[in-house]
Amino acid sequence: MGIAQEECRTIWPSRHTHDLLVSVGTGYTPGAEGTGDPPGRRFPAGWGPVRLWRAYNSSPCMDGMEAYREGRVHVPSSLRSNTIRLDHALDGDLPRLDDVGRLEELAALPFTVPDELVRAVLATCFFFELDAPPSRADGQYRLHGSILCARTQSRRIVDRVLVEFPGARFQRGRGRPLGRVDDDDGCLLCGYYRKQVTLSVPSLDEEITIALASPAQQRPIGGFPKTIRQLLHDQQAEAVFGRPDHQDDRWPPRRSCYCVTMTKRRVHFVEPAPQRKKRRL
Numbered sequence: 001m002g003i004a005q006e007e008c009r010t011i012w013p014s015r016h017t018h019d020l021l022v023s024v025g026t027g028y029t030p031g032a033e034g035t036g037d038p039p040g041r042r043f044p045a046g047w048g049p050v051r052l053w054r055a056y057n058s059s060p061c062m063d064g065m066e067a068y069r070e071g072r073v074h075v076p077s078s079l080r081s082n083t084i085r086l087d088h089a090l091d092g093d094l095p096r097l098d099d100v101g102r103l104e105e106l107a108a109l110p111f112t113v114p115d116e117l118v119r120a121v122l123a124t125c126f127f128f129e130l131d132a133p134p135s136r137a138d139g140q141y142r143l144h145g146s147i148l149c150a151r152t153q154s155r156r157i158v159d160r161v162l163v164e165f166p167g168a169r170f171q172r173g174r175g176r177p178l179g180r181v182d183d184d185d186g187c188l189l190c191g192y193y194r195k196q197v198t199l200s201v202p203s204l205d206e207e208i209t210i211a212l213a214s215p216a217q218q219r220p221i222g223g224f225p226k227t228i229r230q231l232l233h234d235q236q237a238e239a240v241f242g243r244p245d246h247q248d249d250r251w252p253p254r255r256s257c258y259c260v261t262m263t264k265r266r267v268h269f270v271e272p273a274p275q276r277k278k279r280r281l
Contacts, residue, residue, distance in 0.1 A: 001071030019124040019222045023068045025087030029094055084117050119164050123212040123219035125150055125157050129235055143199040154193035158182055165214035173209040192257035204228040
């Protein structure tokens with residue numbers, strides 16, 4: 001897991017947090033302590049090579065679960081809820097890596113994705129962007145922005161959210177509600193999702209969280225926790241000469257549904273296209 005985090009920092013150096021980190025295992029035996037003997041006959045427990053073998057097998061380089069536990073210690077506490085281990089319990093001894101004879105047996109095992117992971121994935125489908133620069137009034141910064149969906153099939157995602165989060169709403173951390181998820185300002189025709197919200201913060205450097213919540217649980221949406229200053233930097237609100245990725249550098253950003261962008265352009269030719277190539281003289 002540490003290697004994956006280092007790769008993320010290398011690929012996305014401007015990102016300070018991860019939205020969702022999933023550690024995928026290849027099966028484990030419940031209650032196993034990694035004390036299996038080397039192949040062959042049994043040896044005394046105190047024999048040096050056996051102790052070395054057992055220590056190697058139970059180390060993070062060989063035991064995926066142990067590596068996950070060790071890596072999770074170094075994850076900030078605010079991000080541990082979005083760090084999940086996906087693995088499957090197996091009866092008996094774990095198969096050897098080259099034991100192809102057990103592939104059919106392993107493929108027939110029932111496997112379900114935990115509800116915790118499903119809810120985390122649904123929450124990270126949403127993200128927040130400012131629609132206007134922060135304004136100062138009465139010692140507070142007033143923020144006007146939109147919660148958007150990163151998927152085109154947003155209406156199907158909202159329907160699933162209402163199943164996994166009964167009475168789903170957005171809220172600021174564990175504080176003020178920001179409205180129901182299914183009460184948005186988007187477009188039902190093309191499926192564009194947008195929910196306009198207003199926040200107040202005492203400082204642009206205060207870390208905040210926008211979460212997808214129900215009366216029983218909550219999950220932070222994509223990109224949070226984050227400060228407003230980091231949010232402005234991510235949106236490149238202060239870019240003077242445009243964005244380095246050549247995207248639209250308009251600030252505040254324009255908001256429009258997919259109804260216009262998804263229509264095909266009709267090309268009209270002024271004169272008919274030539275039927276054959278012209279011969280060079």
